[in-house]
Amino acid sequence: MGVYLTLRRTFSPAPTAPRAMSAVFNFTFVPWFRSVAPYIHMHRGKTFVVGVAGEAIAAGKLHTIAQDLALIQSMGVKVVLVHGFRPQVNEQLRAKGHTARYSHGMRITDEVSLDCAQEAAGQLRYEIEAAFSQGLPNTPMAGSTVRVISGNFITARPVGILDGVDFQHSGLVRKVDVGGITRTLEHGAMVLLSPFGFSPTGEAFNLTMEEVATSVAIALQADKLVFLTEIPGIRIKPMEPEAEDNPIDLELPLAAAERILAQLPSPQQPTDTAFYLQHCVKACKAGVERSHILPFAVDGSLLLEIYVHDGIGTMVIDEKLEELREASADDVGGILQLIEPFENDGTLVKRSRTEIERDVANYTIIEHDGVIFACAALYPYPEARTGEMAALTVSPQSQGQGDGEKVLKRVEQRARGMGLESIFVLTTRTMHWFLKRGFVQVDPDWLPEARKRKYNWDRRSQVLVKKLV
Template identity: 75%
Template sequence: MSTVFNFTFVPWFRSVAPYIHKFRQQTFVVGITGEAIAAGKLQAIVQDLAMIQAMGVKIVLVHGFRPQVNEQLRLKNHEPQYAAGMRITDSIALDCAQEAAGQLRYEIEAAFSQGLPNTPMAGARVRVMSGNFLTARPVGIVDGVDFQHTGLVRKVDVEGIRRALESDAMALISPFGFSPTGEAFNLSMEEVATRVASELQAHKLIFLTEVPGVATDPLLPISDDNPIDTEISLATARRMLAQLPPAEKPTDTSFYLRHCVRACEHGVERSHILPFAVDGALLLEIYVHDGIGTMVIDEKLEELREATIDDVGSIIQLIEPFENDGTLVKRDRTEIEQDIANYTVIEHDGVIFGCAALHLYPHGADGEMTAEMAAVTVSPKSQGTGDGEKLLKRIEQRARAQGAKTLFVLTTRTMHWFIKRGFEPVSPDWLPQERKAKYNWSRKSQVLVKNLK
């Protein structure tokens, strides 16, 4: 039994360790919807946040309170009012928002104070600091609608938040702000989290929400044929928003996506949309290679894209040293030109630093498709920067979009890199017939397969 445990725990821990090291001393802003708290997820989320903080991450937690305010309004026989996706906060709704904010802040602080035995928080002492970190201003009258006590963030007390984080405390922010004259305003969690992340220049903005992420085709429902797109470039996210109608409610695709785009446009490296319904969603997204939700990434001068005929010369120059030392099988220029549409490249400042090709094959009696990731190359100048993982993710996305259920690679020297990323070794006899006919038995390449279902 202990041997089996060792074989599962040790590889898992080794795969997680690089992420623990990478994220130490980084700042994450986490926005939790009121719906997550109403669904009874607070205790599990708090335990996960405590573990993440214990691994050296500085956390700013922003909570929402939509359902809690609505419940308070219901008890007062007062209907919630919305326009253009924002709450209209009259005096009664303002009272309800103040009550809800106070109650939730108390519940969250109490949850972080429970270092209960036999839980991941056993013996933990998580200090939570909250305060008037936000100055607000009124939304005012928009298109004839008076939003009354609904506000927008005017200013973030960046130094105050940083002092809290530098004292090893977790900063807790409610979506509530005051004007310089002392007037109170109801804010949205999403706007607060986005502004705070932007002002802090946080490394990540994470929304723990009702939605599982953004589908590959955002105009269609999420399904097996239209799965979650786990990584979207800022440019692609902008194009998606241009296609989508304005969000009226939080479950609309563009609701969280527009906040992720805004954060990335203002200096946040990565923004995430995660489902709170999945236990451990934060841990899975942060410390597991494939993640669980959708990540929007500001690639700046880096571009991950499909290759064009103009890239052939650069691809040949990139792969030639690896062909010469036997790492890659030699390919002539004509072959690369014919297959250029199958290639994905990663480019920095106009120079191609990595490439990979995708080839589809029928596999099995039921007509299922499998895909090969071939010619995988990363320049020595950018190895260790994550370019290989970005190429793998894009190839996986392309393979899924074309109906492949599995992805395989043939390698003589990078077997362990692929195994760490979910591939499993198989016999060459596993290969689809068309690919097996071209298999070079004298090279003795290892065949590795990853399930894409």
């Protein structure tokens, strides 16, 4: 009996370890889930067209992509999935001793290629439907019911002869059955489209996944067009051989994307910068507000792009009359007019016209139809690897519409581009707005020495810092 009691006392503390691990999990999970919730609300009821490159399926990513799409659909998003099949068709051609031929970035589809494309499409549709039918316990698909419906939603026409090249059975989208797709989505099903279209005479045409996805997104006026691709996104600067980790541009205004396209050669391969970008630009110009280029190599890239603030790939934005950009000398008057009421009521420190003219290159602004509605300045302190965001202002006419978020995000991007590791703000009235966006309060002694010398102790501004790395 005594031995038994001794042993029981010796091992009784063991259960405390799982409780400690549970507390850590709760501590990290709850804030994370709360941070995701606004994006769940934002996207509910929206329509996303997702184009998945055949290379992603060939790389074994189908099951995780299906799980993520099922999860996205379960949170109220209407999904149209368009699959590619470039490597699968090429594999079929090799098995038949036939050579794949391309021109103008498109496949030349002869009779043999058409047969291979039909075989590959049939096999892929079977695999995709099977992936959405899985429901094993302890997987993201457990308990899910995803209805996948395909159909002859695309009417096509032949490419014809371009520059003397006969594309034979290669086609282009002539018409999208918007009513049929919309009714299917409204019944809670996911629409699955293969890159095939049919003429009114019943002739089949081999299309490209990129063109089908873009045409469908435009016809539906989808909220997002997303490409899961071989490339990580669009790089800010030309790739340098010694800098393989060059960052990508997380956001590209439509005008900037068009300028990039104009400087690039006509794309021939999916890895060419312009290959997917041209379709994103086309979609945005035709009314699709957001187009994304994401790497399928990153696990969960769809979820990271849609439900995390900074995302992971490149997003092309149709800003229409609204432009988010760096300020120029012509904007000084508009900036003064915007910030003056906030200087008068003490929210902002007063700045002279001379000071703003001197520092105008530091400012980021949002301009809508010739009027500046928001601004902020970034003053770097390179020696301390930090920078001050000052004069963040949003017009009362547009407050609550996310303009402050847009300017903050652009300032963060500028700071990262300068190699800064953090940004800080000094505020007397808007502390909680910054706390909600990842800033933490620090003592004024934290400030870089050059900024500490200019700190107004009478104003007693609170100092808040946000890490960027």
